[in-house]
Amino acid sequence: MKNLSLCTVLLLVGCQLNQPSTNAPIVITLSKQTSVPIETVLPARAPITSTLPTSSPSQTGTKPAVQNKTTPVRNLTLQITSPQDESVVTTATITVTGKTSSGAVVSINGKLADVDAVGGFKFRLLLDEGPNTIEVVASDIDGHELSQILLVIYEP
Amino acid sequence: MRNASLVLIAVGIFVAISVLVVAADPPPPGVDQHGESTLAPGQQKTPSAEKGKQLRSVVGIVTAKDTDRFTVTTKQGVTVVVGVLESTRFHIPTQKNATFADLEIQDRVAVNGTPNASGLDAKKVNIAPGKPSVQHRVGTVEEYVPSQSITIKTVQGDLEKFALTNETEIRGKTSPAQGDRVTVVSHRDPSTRVFTASAIVVHP
Secondary structure (H helix, E strand, O other): OHHHHHHHHHHHHHHHHOOOOOOOOOEEEOOOOOEEEHHHOOOOOOOOOOOOOOOOHHHHOOOOOOOOOOOOEOOEOEEEEEOOOOEEEOOOEEEEEEEEOOOOEEEEOOEEOEEOOOOEEEEEEEOOOEEEEEEEEEEOOOOOEEEEEEEEEEOO | OHHHHHHHHHHHHHHHHHHHHHHHOOOOOOEOOOOOEOOOOOOOOOHHHHOOOOOEEEEEEEEEEOOOEEEEEOOOOOEEEEEOOOOOEEEEOOEOOOOHHHOOOOOEEEEEEEEOOOEEEEEEEEEEOOOOOEEEEEEEEEEEEOOOEEEEEEOOOOEEEEEOOOOOEEEOOOOOOOOOEEEEEEEEOOOOOOEEEEEEEEOO
16 A cells, blocks of 8 residues: 555656646645755756856946937838848849839948839849848938848848 | 465565666757657758757757856747857947957857757857847938948938948939939948948939
8 A cells, every 4th residue: 555655656757847848946835844845856958949047247338229310301202012121032033122212212221222203113132141121211302211222132 | 376476576666666767868969858859940951960060050049158157048938958169150230350258148040050968059149139230320421432432411400421332332323413312232341440432322
């Protein structure tokens, strides 16, 4: 009988540990006064997505979050249709397309894009392997300017 | 009865040990402890990537930095630890010869590299500048010297001079003349800090 009881306890322990793992520590209470936290027994599983300690000295510096320039300018608009920001592409040549105000000047990485009568534009761009920065700038005749900075990764 | 009890005890011990061994196994790169992918939509997961040699990539905001690594957090909230090697190249459009020291927390970056046990080792890191390196200036032409320079009086009333090259594209007219209203597309050379016009649009 004593052996059966011990066996039952062991099986229960096995069943408890076989549950889907969660971040919450698993505690098995042996008596009212004694408990053994299982997390001290199990080896720590290092997740792939860990954060560095917050005490790193280099973290003390602050810098405003990098944002695309979105200052509203009357009559000047800029919308990128393709490629999508932070996307991964598998071809070296892509076409940057978008829409701006009629009559605006648009440059892609400093090169002029063709803008049609209604403000649509497109520009073929050759990417480097790996990460690429694409700067799209639009301006009107009055000197107003809008820009967007895209990060695109080319992985052949 | 006694034998049956011993067998049951042995089975119980075996089950408990098996569970501990399985729980101790670390998940493979790109997969969390629940067996779900940790790759963000911005990352490309390929069969060869799972073999551990194919380049992988991540795009996001730098949320932590140490001496030889930094952490990138994607829009989806996934964090990836990026190791920096001697061979890692850094690129900032507005800066020449960028290094790891130029990387700051809150920078937006695109990284490609090789998977490792905790994330990936960076091959190339592109840091998005806070504002574009390219600028457009609108004004009237004060002076134009073909293939050398153009000086305009901007709509803000400032005189600005731009260097020209043989590659400078000119649209609207063959060459700008004094008094023409133009848009000058230029970028600043990070090393010389001289603004060079890549294109000039002459407005009607």
